Amino acid sequence: MRSTKKRAIWVSPWGYSEGWLFGLGLLITGLALQLTTGGLDSNTLSWPINFVIGLGFTGLIAGSWLFFRKNSLVSWLARVPAAITSIALVTFLVLLMGFTLQEDAQNPVWVQKLGLSNMTSSWPFLLGMAFFLASLGMATMKRLIPFKTKNFGFYLNHAGLYILVLAGLLGSADLQRYTMELHEGEIIWYANDEKGRQVEMPIALELQSFNMEEFNPKLAVIEPHSGRIVQETVPEMFEVDTGNRSEIYGYDVEIVRFLEMSGKVEDRYEPANSFGAAPSALVRVTSEDGTTKEGWISSGSFMMPHSLLDLDHEYGYALAMTIPQSSHYSSDVTIYTASGDEREARIEVNHPVEAEGWKLYQYSYDERFGRWSPSSVIEVIRDPWLPVVYTGIFMVMVGSVYLMTLGKAPQKKNGEEL
Amino acid sequence: MMPFDPTWFTLSSILLWVFAMLFFIFSKRNRFFAATSHSLFSAGIGVLSVFVVLLWQELGRAPLRTLGETRLWYALFLSLIGYATYLRWGYRWVFYYSGIMAVVFLGVNLAYPDNYDKTLMPALQSVWFVPHVIVYIFAYAILAVSALVAVKGLYMEYFRKDEEWSMQLADNMVYLGLGFLTLGLLFGALWGKEAWGHYWTWDPKETWAFLTWIGYMGYIHFRYHKPAKVVSAMWMLSLAFVILLICWFGVNYLPSAVNSVHSYTN
Numbered sequence: 001m002r003s004t005k006k007r008a009i010w011v012s013p014w015g016y017s018e019g020w021l022f023g024l025g026l027l028i029t030g031l032a033l034q035l036t037t038g039g040l041d042s043n044t045l046s047w048p049i050n051f052v053i054g055l056g057f058t059g060l061i062a063g064s065w066l067f068f069r070k071n072s073l074v075s076w077l078a079r080v081p082a083a084i085t086s087i088a089l090v091t092f093l094v095l096l097m098g099f100t101l102q103e104d105a106q107n108p109v110w111v112q113k114l115g116l117s118n119m120t121s122s123w124p125f126l127l128g129m130a131f132f133l134a135s136l137g138m139a140t141m142k143r144l145i146p147f148k149t150k151n152f153g154f155y156l157n158h159a160g161l162y163i164l165v166l167a168g169l170l171g172s173a174d175l176q177r178y179t180m181e182l183h184e185g186e187i188i189w190y191a192n193d194e195k196g197r198q199v200e201m202p203i204a205l206e207l208q209s210f211n212m213e214e215f216n217p218k219l220a221v222i223e224p225h226s227g228r229i230v231q232e233t234v235p236e237m238f239e240v241d242t243g244n245r246s247e248i249y250g251y252d253v254e255i256v257r258f259l260e261m262s263g264k265v266e267d268r269y270e271p272a273n274s275f276g277a278a279p280s281a282l283v284r285v286t287s288e289d290g291t292t293k294e295g296w297i298s299s300g301s302f303m304m305p306h307s308l309l310d311l312d313h314e315y316g317y318a319l320a321m322t323i324p325q326s327s328h329y330s331s332d333v334t335i336y337t338a339s340g341d342e343r344e345a346r347i348e349v350n351h352p353v354e355a356e357g358w359k360l361y362q363y364s365y366d367e368r369f370g371r372w373s374p375s376s377v378i379e380v381i382r383d384p385w386l387p388v389v390y391t392g393i394f395m396v397m398v399g400s401v402y403l404m405t406l407g408k409a410p411q412k413k414n415g416e417e418l
Numbered sequence: 419m420m421p422f423d424p425t426w427f428t429l430s431s432i433l434l435w436v437f438a439m440l441f442f443i444f445s446k447r448n449r450f451f452a453a454t455s456h457s458l459f460s461a462g463i464g465v466l467s468v469f470v471v472l473l474w475q476e477l478g479r480a481p482l483r484t485l486g487e488t489r490l491w492y493a494l495f496l497s498l499i500g501y502a503t504y505l506r507w508g509y510r511w512v513f514y515y516s517g518i519m520a521v522v523f524l525g526v527n528l529a530y531p532d533n534y535d536k537t538l539m540p541a542l543q544s545v546w547f548v549p550h551v552i553v554y555i556f557a558y559a560i561l562a563v564s565a566l567v568a569v570k571g572l573y574m575e576y577f578r579k580d581e582e583w584s585m586q587l588a589d590n591m592v593y594l595g596l597g598f599l600t601l602g603l604l605f606g607a608l609w610g611k612e613a614w615g616h617y618w619t620w621d622p623k624e625t626w627a628f629l630t631w632i633g634y635m636g637y638i639h640f641r642y643h644k645p646a647k648v649v650s651a652m653w654m655l656s657l658a659f660v661i662l663l664i665c666w667f668g669v670n671y672l673p674s675a676v677n678s679v680h681s682y683t684n
Contacts, residue, residue: 080643087636091629098625101674120620168618177615215537235533325537349540350613361615381615389617393604400604404597407590 014076019085026089026131030124034115042121042173047384050170057166061134065141078142082135089128093119129169136162153402160395167392171385179363180378182207182331189336191380202356205378208332208344212371214324216240216258217279217299221249222320224308230317240281240321251311252286253319256294264304269296275372276303279324283309297321302369323370331362331376347378358382420476420534427469428490428524434462435497439517442510459501459517466494466524479538482551485667486532491552493520495559503563509587515566541679546609550602557598558662561634564591565659568652575649585648588655589641596634603631614679622672623680626665633658 009017045053064074076082097119100111107117115122140158143151178191178199189204217240221233229237236248245254262280263272269280280298287293293309299321300306308318330348335341335355345353345360352359363379383389438458445452470490473481481487500516503509567588574583606627607617618624637654640647669675 080639083639084636084643087632087639091632091636094625094629094632097620097674098622098629099672099674101676102620175616218535235531237533237535239536326540327537328540328543350544352612352615359615379615383616386611386617393607393617396600397604400597400600403600404594406593408586 010072012072012075013079014072014081016081016085018076019081020088022082023085023089023128023131026127027124030122030127031114033123035113037123039115039118040121040123040126045170045173047174050173054166054170057130057133058137061137062141065138065145069142074138077135077138079139082131083139086128086132086135090132093125093128129165133162133166136165153399156395156399156402160392160399162392164389164392164396167385167388171383171389174384176380176382178380180205180380181375182333182378183375184209187336201358201380202338203358204336205360206334206336207376208334210329210331210365210373210376212329212365212373213327214279214371215327216260217324218322219248219253219255219283219297220320220322221251221311221317222308224310224316224318229320229322237322240279248319249317250288251319254284254286256282256284262298264298264307267296269298276301278304278306279321280307281321283319285309285311285319287312299323301372326371329362329365329371331378333360333378335360357384422472422476424469424473424534425528425531427465427472428528431462431466431469431493432521432524432528434458434465435517435521438462439514442513459497459513463494463497463501466490466497470494473534477534477536479536479543480548480551481534482547482555483538483542484532486527486530487534488551488555488666489523489527491555492559493523495556496520496523496562499556499559499563503587507587511570512563512566512587515570516563519562519566541613544609544613546605546612550605550609553598553605554602557595557602558666560591560595560598561659561662564588564595564655567591568655568659571648571652572656575652583648585641585651588652592634592637592641592655596631596638599631599634603627619679621680622675622678623665623669626661626669630658630662630665633661 007015009021064071065078068074069078096116100116100119101107102117102119104117105112111117115124119125136158140155140162143154143158176199178193178201180188180191180201182188182205184207187204187206189201190198191201193199218237219240220237221230222228223230230249233249236246238244238246238248240255240258242255242258245252247253258279258281259269259271260279261271261273261277262269263274263277264280269282278298278301280296282294282296284292284294291312293312295309296307297309297319298304298307300323306320308320311317311319328348330346330351332344332346335343335345335353337356345355347353347360347362349362352361354360359381361379361381363377365373365376367373435458438455441451441455441458445455470481473487473490481490496516497520500512500520503516504513564587567585571583571585571588574581606624610619611617633654637651637658640654641651644650664672669678669680
């Protein structure tokens with residue numbers, strides 16, 4: 001397959017060499033722009049500028065293919081060498097991003113100057129993506145004319161990816177992402193952006209209640225002074241529940257009674273449902289020499305100190321109950337809209353609620369209080385480009401199923417061993 | 419606090435597969451050995467499947483949270499895919515390699531027993547959890563086979579040049595694997611929108627998943643354009659698998675990933 005004569009560079013048709021040089025040129029240009037202008041402020045590209053850019057870029061690609069497809073650059077962009085060299089450029093840039101902690105002021109100055117720690121808003125990244133999209137768009141145009149049904153899978157993958165990436169890049173300027181800190185009984189009509197500035201919202205939220213369910217706590221052997229779990233016992237930690245029994249660090253431990261919510265009464269615990277109640281358990285510990293000991297342990301809460309059971313161990317180890325991990329948490333809120341509507345909703349992790357074009361997410365709560373948190377933070381997000389991005393996503397999804405069918409049966413040579 | 423001991427299941431699968439492969443060596447000439455080998459290998463897959471089902475029931479959540487748990491699935495899929503590839507196309511060496519890799523992955527679980535527990539953080543409690551991870555592990559297992567083809571091909575290229583070698587199996591595996599990889603990535607994007615508010619945030623795991631994906635995409639385009647340049651293609655494929663492994667295991671150790679939302683192993 002090797003040609004005897006070496007092809008001169010920049011002579012049509014262009015191939016890989018031109019691609020590498022083109023990519024290098026973009027990289028140098030990008031770095032120069034980065035050093036002189038200091039990166040991109042994505043907010044300057046918000047609606048309708050991003051829409052115009054997207055339309056212009058797509059129009060330019062379609063137009064060049066329709067009218068100048070004989071041009072060296074245009075015909076080259078539509079072919080595989082441009083695809084591969086643009087993929088290589090994007091891969092190189094993302095690889096740099098993969099090794100550099102993003103959006104971190106700890107990075108060395110030169111890393112920040114070159115835009116490596118803010119890769120997605122740097123000039124080299126933008127130019128690399130533009131090259132990638134131009135190649136992707138041109139390849140789609142080339143196959144679209146003339147239209148053939150057998151190319152359907154190709155269209156889905158290439159056009160789908162083009163739509164997805166373009167809308168994702170341009171749409172990020174219109175993405176609004178704020179948080180609303182709610183306190184029970186207060187109606188909040190504003191949100192805070194990441195710099196803490198107030199932003200007026202078309203909706204208001206009132207927190208009715210914050211709810212949390214927890215997994216049962218676990219048992220652990222700890223060093224009482226430092227509070228650290230004894231390393232060797234980590235795999236032996238077991239779930240606390242009435243009747244559970246297991247060996248932990250040579251001690252036979254039985255949970256006589258488990259109270260999910262309780263309060264301390266003298267030297268024991270009783271079921272309680274009041275503010276600040278904590279889980280507790282009555283445990284029976286039998287050590288290797290046969291001595292048995294019974295006592296209450298509790299992981300405590302912001303209201304109550306924890307309780308340990310001394311194990312009579314030579315290093316003074318004690319049995320403790322770990323702080324339970326949350327299994328679900330959610331906020332019951334009332335949503336008020338500017339038009340006077342009012343409705344109740346539950347906002348839960350993984351189950352956002354939609355209101356007036358905004359999506360409301362359970363974001364966080366006051367961790368000091370755990371399940372008794374009096375406040376809840378709701379993240380509010382508006383992404384008007386989402387339908388376009390999802391169109392791309394679904395096209396590529398269908399396209400990926402088509403991709404799976406491309407394999408061919410291998411040719412076996414006369415029943416030879418493969 | 420398991421009512422059953424995970425060790426016995428993993429150990430049984432390992433032993434069944436090891437003996438299946440030993441019998442397989444002599445299976446070409448002896449039908450009894452062939453039948454024994456097939457039964458043992460299927461039994462190994464069966465035992466592991468039962469274990470995964472029991473574990474799922476016992477934990478009350480899909481056992482897909484920790485790296486140890488994903489290794490179980492990986493061993494299961496790899497043995498299944500290797501076996502199916504052998505049955506379908508007759509590649510004997512794929513049978514061995516996938517068997518050995520499955521044994522290695524289960525062996526890691528045996529050496530570092532997982533502390534299986536029921537806790538599943540709220541962010542993972544989603545209908546997307548199972549499809550996202552299963553599709554991904556399946557893709558990883560298929561792409562491992564393609565990497566094996568590449569490594570074997572490179573060996574042939576440099577040490578056994580006289581023998582014929584076909585990249586067809588690698589290509590088939592990449593088409594299939596990249597299809598699943600793409601689905602896994604996009605399922606993740608849709609889930610990300612529901613759980614964290616955005617479909618793509620360039621979280622370190624996402625960054626490396628993107629690199630893995632674009633690596634295989636580059637491979638497909640290169641194969642399409644220069645089918646004769648087999649050696650470069652095999653190097654690309656091996657490299658792509660290294661990136662895949664960084665994405666799967668390595669990300670947790672990268673300094674760039676200290677803030678990742680994708681680490682659930684504590």
